[in-house]
Amino acid sequence: MITVKNNPVGNTDSGAETQDVLLAEKPDRRMLSYVPNEDGLRSNHDRRGALEDDENRPIDYNLYQQEDKRGKRYLVDYEVTVKIAAQTGKRTFVGRAVDISATGMLLKFPREDTEYIHKAEQVQLNFVITPGSMPEGYEMKIKNLKARCVRLVKKEDGTLLCGLEFMDTLAQYATRKRQNYLLGAAAFCLCIITFVIIMMRAESVVYFRFNRWLYLYSIIAATFLLSRYFFAIFYRPVPIDADYTPGVTVIIPCFNEENWIKRTIYSCINQDYPADKLEVIVVDDHSNDNSVERIKEAIAEIKAADTESGIYHTDTRIRYIVQPVNKGKRDAMAVGAVEAQHELLVFVDSDSFLDPFAVRNIVQPFKDKAMGGVSGRTDVANTYTNALTRMQSVRYYIAFRVMKAAESYFDSVTCLSGPLSCYRRDLVLKYADAWLNQKFLGQRATFGDDRSMTNFILRHNRTAYQDSAVCATIVPNSYTVFLKQQMRWKRSWLRESLIAGRFIWRKEPFMSLSFYMGLVVPIAAPVIVLYNLIYVPVMHRVFPITFLVGMLLMALLMSMAQLFLRRSSTWLFGMWFCFYYEAVLLWQMPVAWFTFWKSTWGTRMTPADLAELEKKRREKEQKEAKKKHASQK
Helix, strand or coil: CEEEEECCCCCCCCCCCEEEEECCECCCCCCCCCCCCCCCCCCCCCCCCCCCCECCECCCHHHHHHHHHHHCCEEEEEEEEEEEEECCEEEEEEEEEEEECCCEEEEEECCHHHHHHHHCCCEEEEEEECCCCCCCCCCEEEEEEEEEEEEEEECCCCCEEEEEEECCCHHHHHHHHHHHHHHHHHHHHHHHHHHHHHHHHHHHHHCHHHCHHHHHHHHHHHHHHHHHHHHHCCCCCCCCCCCCCCCEEEEEEECCCCCCHHHHHHHHHCCCCCHHHEEEEEEECCCCCCHHHHHHHHHHHHHHHCCCCCCCCHHHHEEEEECCCCCCHHHHHHHHHHHCCCCEEEEECCCEEECCCHHHHHCHHHHCCCEEEEEEEEEECCHHHCHHHHHHHHHHHHHHHHHHHHHHCCCECCCCCCCEEEEEHHHHHHHHHHHHCCEECCEECCCCHHHHHHHHHHCCCEEEEEEEEEEEECCCCCHHHHHHHHHHHHHHHHHHHHHHCCCHHHCCHHHHHHHHHHHHHHHHHHHHHHHHHHHHHHHHCCCCHHHHHHHHHHHHHHHHHHHHHHCCHHHHHHHHHHHHHHHCHHHHHHHHHHHCCCCCCCCCCCHHHHHHHHHHHHHHHHHHHHHHHHHHC
């Protein structure tokens, strides 16, 4: 686990600082450790021990990726108790873990007599994997895990470093010790929750004539939600074809992202993808912080790492562009699209970090010539920072793995998300002018670029979701910034959903019906909540037990799905998100109805935000001047 001290994402309050908790991966001594070279002198397949590059056998990328994830090491600082059953009797030592993977760990001991560990055929380990020190799902208490010493190194300061290999992987241990029970319990709860929801909606049908609109809404809401979970069950990502490697240009639009942009650039260039078919373009939208300096540093370091051999051609595969004035994210993306040399465009947000296999996975659906765009999966990078980021982690996972997966079943994903998405370049250029100059009810659209481009693509092409293409993004860690972000998203959702409603009926019938249900539910929700929680108790003196039970069931459905699909301890925060949504986020929707025209982002100082601040400053000065003038009279 690593704690990164930085300003909150888009924080506009001067001097405010928070600490984001991120996974601390053990760095590879090679900066481009995943890039396959063209001369075959070093294969990224055999050097990681996953499998050998055999001309007679195609690469099994599923196995390769699994082995790579199991072998990925994370820097930690655990206290570990080691038990040894030796001929001279039982011995117990206490050391500290330096790094850990799913298959082993490196321990540090201050005492030299721990060479008994090296001689022992097997040892038992006891320690606790703290949340945030390994990927979600690994947090647990380890008791009597069997391991063996594979190497022992004596340091000059007298400490010993002992490399231990687990006899069972941590995933196998978790399955044996707890996950079978948790998964069984989660599956049972999902079945019970679904059954109860269906029974409650059946009751709505029975009593439909007493309150048609209320019961109609409850039927629509339940049908929409349960259908998404149902179709997500049948979703499968497109498997990797090792021979399918179309040309890809990764475009990173950047504005005021000095904290994360270097890490983003490194992750985009260090991809398991043919070097001659991947380029990276960073477009800085005239940042007013140190983003450009960080971009230059990152590119210089990457090129310096390839100076001697030149086998990765980084001198021609990565470059940056700085906009002369701030024109907005869409313009930055369009500039990158025009400069791109390849047929597919991968857009990556400047605070998002790609998995090394993200590009290879996200291009696979494009084997279908009718495919216009694909969204990858976005995980939360700073999950364990606080309760807010944990809540968002659950929300992100369900939004992608359930909601987008269900839409992808019909090849009609309605939002190819900004952190990681891929488009055909010819389509982006085709719609570029209309996209850049988009207006809605006379107002220029300045955000919601991902939903807007998706609408252009979805009109005549298919869109999909690729769960195996993964990135991790930094989410807001303060409620102030989070609420501003959610307001912006609701405005763009409302605008683009109304636009999509004009043509989505041409798609698959059930998908179209589901879309319109998903449009009605959140728009009408504030009225329904007021009716059930205020009007009914006050006017009819009836406690809204049925409505509250329904809310609880919806919250449990999300939480149990998180537990079942991800095995993560964050599942409890799914319930917290649902209650927070009903209490707070829901009431942003009426505001969004009447402020859709606003062009400010709220989470970062774009020109529109600066103009808004200047306007508020002038209004404040005028009020103070009037008060002063009135007091003088």
